[in-house]
Amino acid sequence: MKLWKIIILLLITVGSIFLLKHFLWDNEEESLEKNKVSKKLLKKLKGKIIFQSNRNGSDDIFMIKANGRGLKRITSKKSSDHTPSFSPDGKKMVFASSSSGNKDLFVMDLEKDELSRLVETPEDERDPVWSNDGDRIYFSATKEGNEDIYFYSFSTQKISRVTEERWRQILPGLSPDGKKLALSVNKGWGWHVYLLDLLSRELTQLSDKGGNCRPTWSPDGQNIAFVSTRDDRRGEVYVMNSDGTEVRRITYAGDTHDYDPAWSPDGQHLVYNRATDKKRGPWNLWIIDLNKNQKAQLTDHPSTNKFSDWTL
Numbered sequence: 001m002k003l004w005k006i007i008i009l010l011l012i013t014v015g016s017i018f019l020l021k022h023f024l025w026d027n028e029e030e031s032l033e034k035n036k037v038s039k040k041l042l043k044k045l046k047g048k049i050i051f052q053s054n055r056n057g058s059d060d061i062f063m064i065k066a067n068g069r070g071l072k073r074i075t076s077k078k079s080s081d082h083t084p085s086f087s088p089d090g091k092k093m094v095f096a097s098s099s100s101g102n103k104d105l106f107v108m109d110l111e112k113d114e115l116s117r118l119v120e121t122p123e124d125e126r127d128p129v130w131s132n133d134g135d136r137i138y139f140s141a142t143k144e145g146n147e148d149i150y151f152y153s154f155s156t157q158k159i160s161r162v163t164e165e166r167w168r169q170i171l172p173g174l175s176p177d178g179k180k181l182a183l184s185v186n187k188g189w190g191w192h193v194y195l196l197d198l199l200s201r202e203l204t205q206l207s208d209k210g211g212n213c214r215p216t217w218s219p220d221g222q223n224i225a226f227v228s229t230r231d232d233r234r235g236e237v238y239v240m241n242s243d244g245t246e247v248r249r250i251t252y253a254g255d256t257h258d259y260d261p262a263w264s265p266d267g268q269h270l271v272y273n274r275a276t277d278k279k280r281g282p283w284n285l286w287i288i289d290l291n292k293n294q295k296a297q298l299t300d301h302p303s304t305n306k307f308s309d310w311t312l
Contacts (some may be wrong), residue, residue: 038296040110041289042068047265048312050084050093051285052275055303061095063110066264066271066279066287066310068298074108081106083127083307088134090311094118096139105139105152119152119159127171131178138162138181140170149183163196164241165203173215173224175242182206182215182224182242193226195244206244208302211235214260217242218267225250225261225270237261237272239290250288271298273306 045066053062056073059080064071075081079099086093091111096103103126105119118137119125128139131151132234138151149172162181163169173182181196185205193207193215206215212229217224218239225239235257237250250270251258260270268290275283283306285298299305 023084037294041287041296042066042298045264045269047310048090049262049271049285049298049308049310050086051299051305051308052082052095053299053301053303053305055175055305059147059304061093062305064298066298068296074110084309085129085137085140086309086311087130088132093309094130094137094202096124096128105137121159125150129174131173131174133178134178136178138172138174141171149181162198169194171214173217175217176219177222180242182217182226184213184215193224193244195242204244206240207247216262218263219265220267221266225263227259227261233260236280237270237288239270248259250290260306262308262310264310271306271308271310 047066050063061074061081061084074128079097082096084093084095092109094107097106103124105125107118108115123143125139125141128137135154136151141150147168147170152159168186171184183192185194191211191213193212195204210228212213212228215224217227223239228238229235237258240247256276257278261270264270271287273283274286275281281304282302285305287298288295
């Protein structure tokens with residue numbers, strides 16, 4: 001080989017090595033900077049978060065501090081436990097469990113570690129959410145082939161049906177004042193977020209394009225966070241005013257699926273679950289600061305970790 005060709009090959013090789021080292025160094029610097037931001041964000045967070053995880057084989061309920069410390073397993077039955085929700089004072093939680101075959105609702109006293117069955121029917125109950133006055137628990141249920149919203153009242157110890165239309169109505173999100181429900185509705189042409197006035201029974205569509213589901217109210221009742229496929233068909237977290245106006249996209253990671261948002265008690269953060277593969281996972285919990293648009297990964301485990309709720 002001629003000398004000039006050897007020199008060119010050497011120059012190309014050295015240049016390639018330099019560019020590769022520079023690329024790796026930049027990526028390492030960027031990764032370190034992201035880790036610093038994540039640690040700083042988590043460090044200041046208050047409260048505790050419950051969520052569903054199959055990291056031990058079956059679906060159980062776990063609790064972790066919002067700063068990422070103190071992971072604790074709450075349920076450890078052979079059954080599958082799903083979709084936990086805190087009581088208003090944070091001392092109890094309600095969740096769906098398949099311990100009797102179908103999904104029924106249970107309440108656990110987190111201080112006394114006492115478990116009681118709340119609802120026992122031949123049908124499936126799921127996705128419970130507690131009212132701020134502590135008296136009602138709203139939930140989705142499939143009865144006689146219809147998917148609707150119901151609530152259980154502690155004062156009357158009875159179950160009442162909320163929605164009765166022929167289309168599918170699930171995943172209730174109760175407003176802080178207890179007067180309205182945000183819910184996921186499918187009338188046959190896809191899922192949308194609707195608002196149901198519990199007094200007038202007026203049902204209003206809030207979302208307008210894409211698939212939209214899992215609405216949840218901000219603590220002050222001014223905003224609703226939800227999931228939508230409107231921009232990338234994968235699923236991202238959005239926030240809109242409680243009347244459906246001013247929709248803002250919150251998550252932008254184009255190669256992931258972001259689902260199931262839940263508000264922090266102060267309304268400044270959202271916890272949600274993220275996966276690169278929707279079917280196979282793994283799903284992990286992330287937290288985003290809505291004011292600074294900073295994100296931090298809360299769980300890091302090769303399993304499914306989702307359906308969270310946050311309390312002080």
